[in-house]
Amino acid sequence: MNFIRARGALAQSGLDPHRLELEVTEGILIRDTEETLVALSQQRAIGVRLAMDDFGTGYASLGYLRKFRFDKIKIDQSFVQNLGSDPNSEAIARAVIALWNEVPRGRG
Secondary structure (H helix, E strand, O other): OOOHHHHHHHHHHHOOOOOEEEEEHHHHHHHOOOHHHHHHHHHHHHOOOEEEEEOOOOOOOOHHHHHHOOEEEEEEHHHHHHOOOOOHHHHHHHHHHHHHHOOOOOOO
């Protein structure tokens, strides 16, 4: 996992790190959890916001919410594309939102 490029790009562009949001997929987290969590923590330390992308598609998404405080989760499209027409999709989306509202997140 190479977040050094993100840091370099921020320095080169002059973009305020608080304006950058990195989307992290579960596939990235699975590769090397400890190294990845350290790298994510380093990004957060400089002000970069972190979002877990495609939430709900992997078998360990809930575990990562316990291990790391993401600023945002993005529910996978397979759960939201049929909202309004599929009661099961709606129930899952509501449950994920309720869960997210209870999980400590962000900088704290």
